Amino acid sequence: xxxxxxxxxFLRHTFLTGLLIGIIAPLLGTFIVVRRLSLLADALSxxxxxxxxxxxxxxxxxxxxxxxxxGGMAFSVLGSIFIEKLRGVYHAYQELAIPIIxxxxxxxxxxxxxxxxxxxxxxxxxxxxxxxxxxxxxxxSIAGIAIFIVIxxxxxxxxxxxxxxxxxxxxVSGIHAKRIHLLFIVLTALVIAASIRIVGVLLVSALMxxxxxxxxxxxxxxxxxxxxxxxxxxxxxxxxxISGYYLSIPPGGTIVMVSIIIxxxxxxxxxxxxxxxxxxxx
Amino acid sequence: MDNFVVRMxxxxxxxxQKDVLTNINFSIPQGAFMGLIGPNGGGKTTLIKLLLGLxxxxxxxxxxxxxxxxxxxxxxxxGFVSQKANSFNKGFPATVYxxxxxxxxxxxxxxxxxxxxxKEKILSTIDQVGMLDYAYENIGNLSGGQQQRVFxxxxxxxNPELLILDEPTVGVDYENVQRFYEMLHRLxxxxxxxLLLVTHxxxxxxxxxxxxxxxxxxxxxxxxxxxxxxxxxxDLSKLYGHPVNLVTHDH
Numbered sequence: 051x052x053x054x055x056x057x058x059x060f061l062r063h064t065f066l067t068g069l070l071i072g073i074i075a076p077l078l079g080t081f082i083v084v085r086r087l088s089l090l091a092d093a094l095s096x097x098x099x100x101x102x103x104x105x106x107x108x109x110x111x112x113x114x115x116x117x118x119x120x121g122g123m124a125f126s127v128l129g130s131i132f133i134e135k136l137r138g139v140y141h142a143y144q145e146l147a148i149p150i151i152x153x154x155x156x157x158x159x160x161x162x163x164x165x166x167x168x169x170x171x172x173x174x175x176x177x178x179x180x181x182x183x184x185x186x187x188x189x190x191s192i193a194g195i196a197i198f199i200v201i202x203x204x205x206x207x208x209x210x211x212x213x214x215x216x217x218x219x220x221x222v223s224g225i226h227a228k229r230i231h232l233l234f235i236v237l238t239a240l241v242i243a244a245s246i247r248i249v250g251v252l253l254v255s256a257l258m259x260x261x262x263x264x265x266x267x268x269x270x271x272x273x274x275x276x277x278x279x280x281x282x283x284x285x286x287x288x289x290x291x292i293s294g295y296y297l298s299i300p301p302g303g304t305i306v307m308v309s310i311i312i313x314x315x316x317x318x319x320x321x322x323x324x325x326x327x328x329x330x331x332x
Numbered sequence: 333m334d335n336f337v338v339r340m341x342x343x344x345x346x347x348x349q350k351d352v353l354t355n356i357n358f359s360i361p362q363g364a365f366m367g368l369i370g371p372n373g374g375g376k377t378t379l380i381k382l383l384l385g386l387x388x389x390x391x392x393x394x395x396x397x398x399x400x401x402x403x404x405x406x407x408x409x410x411g412f413v414s415q416k417a418n419s420f421n422k423g424f425p426a427t428v429y430x431x432x433x434x435x436x437x438x439x440x441x442x443x444x445x446x447x448x449x450x451k452e453k454i455l456s457t458i459d460q461v462g463m464l465d466y467a468y469e470n471i472g473n474l475s476g477g478q479q480q481r482v483f484x485x486x487x488x489x490x491n492p493e494l495l496i497l498d499e500p501t502v503g504v505d506y507e508n509v510q511r512f513y514e515m516l517h518r519l520x521x522x523x524x525x526x527l528l529l530v531t532h533x534x535x536x537x538x539x540x541x542x543x544x545x546x547x548x549x550x551x552x553x554x555x556x557x558x559x560x561x562x563x564x565x566x567d568l569s570k571l572y573g574h575p576v577n578l579v580t581h582d583h
């Protein structure tokens with residue numbers, strides 16, 4: 051069943067890229083979920099779409115060869131910095147930044163898509179993901195991004211956890227909350243841009259949050275939750291990519307459905323194993 | 333000369349033209365168990381914020397561990413357990429061990445990892461607050477009193493000289509409040525940690541604290557618990573600005 055994935059280069063690149071984003075999306079997703087920023091991923095993915103549409107538009111009208119991956123990444127990172135600024139401006143209503151950026155992203159996308167003479171197959175692939183869209187060049191770029199992200203998260207793991215758990219305490223103890231947060235949000239933007247090839251703009255946030263939602267039910271402690279999220283993310287990507295390929299369905303759809311099945315199973319498992327009255331007073 | 337952990341001289345602070353604190357002269361000697369009481373809006377939390385450097389006084393000077401606050405660098409020698417600690421995100425899947433390790437994050441520093449000494453310190457601190465049996469439980473599964481102990485351990489892991497607690501017993505039932513005070517007493521006498529405890533719970537506090545201060549914009553009283561107990565209802569009414577019925581706890 052897997053034979054095709056090893057035989058054809060384009061499938062192999064897709065598969066390997068899938069394995070990489072199966073790691074980095076839930077890795078960042080863990081922090082996104084515990085900080086209640088799940089919608090942030092959605093906003094950034096729509097900004098990424100604008101960057102991709104911009105790349106396609108330049109390519110079509112002026113034959114300027116910007117890889118859509120880099121166009122998307124640039125927009126996503128700029129969008130993430132802009133969200134941070136907006137959160138500062140609307141201090142009491144920080145969630146306002148998300149609809150502003152999300153609608154801005156969709157608006158820009160529409161403009162560039164129209165200027166590039168409308169909808170085409172390539173764009174469809176970006177919306178819902180594709181098993182055949184990953185070039186060797188894309189794979190190498192995404193591998194570089196994945197290594198970078200894993201290194202940065204490892205280096206700043208303790209600060210990120212401390213900040214996510216209790217921002218006030220972190221600030222009082224002398225952690226540079228603003229800088230760490232900016233770093234985190236830029237990493238999120240990179241992960242989204244890298245994941246879009248496989249899962250698509252509309253469903254990328256699902257791969258970041260659903261495996262985390264499932265592992266949250268089962269894990270003891272933050273580290274365990276993070277590893278379990280990655281296991282679930284990998285399962286979803288592998289099963290989703292293979293079934294998507296054989297059923298001719300965009301992998302975004304199958305990956306998300308597998309994630310939802312995993313989530314439902316984890317809820318059911320918790321129901322079975324949960325024992326009431328476990329907590330005692332010291 | 334006595335060593336003071338905290339010394340405030342002539343400190344005033346106003347917020348939106350309303351005086352919150354006026355001419356506060358206040359000090360905490362080393363090794364004290366200081367109970368700070370006063371009505372809501374009396375400036376207790378503001379005083380803590382001033383101590384922690386979160387806000388600046390309009391006038392007056394503040395010293396921490398004999399250094400001017402503005403030049404103070406040893407923030408990990410001052411532990412703070414906030415009132416908000418018991419309204420944290422209960423779903424956050426961190427174990428007791430992980431929460432206590434967060435106390436060391438800033439001390440260990442950027443780009444460095446926890447080593448064996450840190451790990452042993454984390455476990456011994458968890459033991460110190462009597463939570464070793466729960467070290468690998470998720471904090472969300474613990475009771476309010478147990479969670480509060482964990483937050484104290486998160487501060488203690490830095491070996492603070494001063495531990496500031498803001499209403500730590502809110503939402504903790506009576507029996508466990510007693511045990512909680514016993515633990516504080518042990519930290520104070522066995523480990524020599526100076527404590528500043530802000531609370532409404534004057535009854536239990538007067539049994540354990542070595543000094544009491546009453547704050548309502550100005551400092552109304554500062555002395556030993558025995559002197560505080562001998563205050564009449566009239567004195568207390570002045571402090572609170574309305575008649576008070578002292579709630580006594582009989583054992």
